Amino acid sequence: xxxxxxxxxxxxxxxxxxxxxxxxxxxxxxxxxxxxxxxxxxxxxxxxxxxxxxxxxxxxxxxxxxxxxxxxxxxxxxxxxxxxxxxxxxxxxxxxxxxxxxxxxxxxxxxxxxxxxxxxxxxxxxxxxxxxxxxxxxxxxxxxxxxxxxxxxxxxxxxxxxxxxxxxxxxxxxxxxxxxxxxxxxxxxxxxxxxxxxxxxxxxxxxxxxx
Amino acid sequence: xxxxxxxxxxxxxxxxxxxxxxxxxxxxxxxxxxxxxxxxxxxxxxxxxxxxxxxxxxxxxxxxxxxxxxxxxxxxxxxxxxxxxxxxxxxxxxxxxxxxxxxxxxxxxxxxxxx
Numbered sequence: 001x002x003x004x005x006x007x008x009x010x011x012x013x014x015x016x017x018x019x020x021x022x023x024x025x026x027x028x029x030x031x032x033x034x035x036x037x038x039x040x041x042x043x044x045x046x047x048x049x050x051x052x053x054x055x056x057x058x059x060x061x062x063x064x065x066x067x068x069x070x071x072x073x074x075x076x077x078x079x080x081x082x083x084x085x086x087x088x089x090x091x092x093x094x095x096x097x098x099x100x101x102x103x104x105x106x107x108x109x110x111x112x113x114x115x116x117x118x119x120x121x122x123x124x125x126x127x128x129x130x131x132x133x134x135x136x137x138x139x140x141x142x143x144x145x146x147x148x149x150x151x152x153x154x155x156x157x158x159x160x161x162x163x164x165x166x167x168x169x170x171x172x173x174x175x176x177x178x179x180x181x182x183x184x185x186x187x188x189x190x191x192x193x194x195x196x197x198x199x200x201x202x203x204x205x206x207x208x209x210x211x
Numbered sequence: 212x213x214x215x216x217x218x219x220x221x222x223x224x225x226x227x228x229x230x231x232x233x234x235x236x237x238x239x240x241x242x243x244x245x246x247x248x249x250x251x252x253x254x255x256x257x258x259x260x261x262x263x264x265x266x267x268x269x270x271x272x273x274x275x276x277x278x279x280x281x282x283x284x285x286x287x288x289x290x291x292x293x294x295x296x297x298x299x300x301x302x303x304x305x306x307x308x309x310x311x312x313x314x315x316x317x318x319x320x321x322x323x324x325x326x
Contacts, residue, residue, distance in 0.1 A: 037317070039310035091299070095307050 022193045035198050043096035044191070050089035051184065055177070057082040062173055066136045086128055093121060105197040113194060116187040123180050130172035133162055144168075 060078050061069050069075035097117070106114040133144050144162045151157040161167055282293045292300075 037315045039313055039315055040307075043310070087299075091303055091306070094303055095310065098303075098307050099310070 022189060026195075027189075027192050029192075032196065033198065036196050040095075040099040041196065043092045043099060046092040047089060047096055048184070048188075050085050050092055051180075053085040054082060054089055057085060058173070058177075070136070086131070090124070090128070093124065097121065100197070103197060103199055107197060107200075108194065110190070110194050110197055113187060113190040116183055116190060120180060120183045120187055123176060123183060127172060127176040127180055130168045130176060133168040134165065134172055 057078050061082055064075060064078075069079040100114070100117070129147075133140050133147075147162045148157060151160055151162060282295065284291055284293050285297060
């Protein structure tokens with residue numbers, strides 16, 4: 001009786017689904033297929049490393065504030081580290097995107113992995129944009145006053161007001177990082193669940209089929 | 212081929228995408244100046260009559276000064292791109308190409324690698 005009730009519970013279903021699709025051996029593997037031994041497979045984790053630096057330096061900037069990162073030497077350093085981490089984050093992510101595009105990484109029921117990667121890319125652009133708006137300098141002033149015309153022209157200026165510093169800074173330091181973080185975690189879990197996509201020729205050779 | 216645009220704040224915004232090389236050179240220059248503080252370089256700069264602008268260049272770094280200048284564009288017909296953005300794009304393409312052709316350490320193709 002209790003077994004029947006347990007089967008009906010969503011927690012039980014979720015646990016069994018998790019254990020089936022993502023056992024701990026897949027979540028924390030100690031081996032990878034031979035084809036992963038290539039530089040092109042490293043740009044995903046390089047993007048994650050850059051993201052970690054962005055979050056760490058961003059936290060310091062948040063705690064210290066604009067008067068610190070504009071006028072102190074250490075502030076300049078952390079501010080630059082945040083900026084250049086973003087540059088390398090996008091460089092690594094674009095090379096990762098190229099690599100996955102040309103190996104058709106959505107094969108083998110990996111479409112959701114591809115889609116979450118694309119969403120992370122778009123969300124990252126939005127986050128970077130709001131970052132430029134909250135620099136508290138003439139750059140951010142100029143960018144916001146140019147961008148408002150663009151957003152107004154498509155009718156969303158009242159909801160997404162780029163000249164509203166309070167709205168932009170909350171989007172940049174709270175809302176968008178959470179979105180990016182959740183999408184990134186889902187993306188990585190999907191990669192672990194489905195495995196790293198093989199090269200097209202290796203896929204045919206090793207599995208004898210194309211999906 | 213090379214076209215200089217009118218200076219605007221927009222150009223300064225684009226100049227923030229200046230290549231990583233400029234930062235490296237800038238920091239290298241700052242390091243040379245710091246190392247030379249007790250040596251020949253310091254004596255040279257102390258004796259040399261420095262104008263305000265020159266002092267600014269030394270203090271802020273020569274390359275930081277260049278990074279704040281107006282952007283230089285390549286303009287071919289309908290296609291236009293700033294030199295800095297072109298360098299970033301070419302760097303990504305170079306990185307992509309190298310990642311494909313460079314051998315991975317410890318990768319034994321005959322043995323099949325791990326697993």
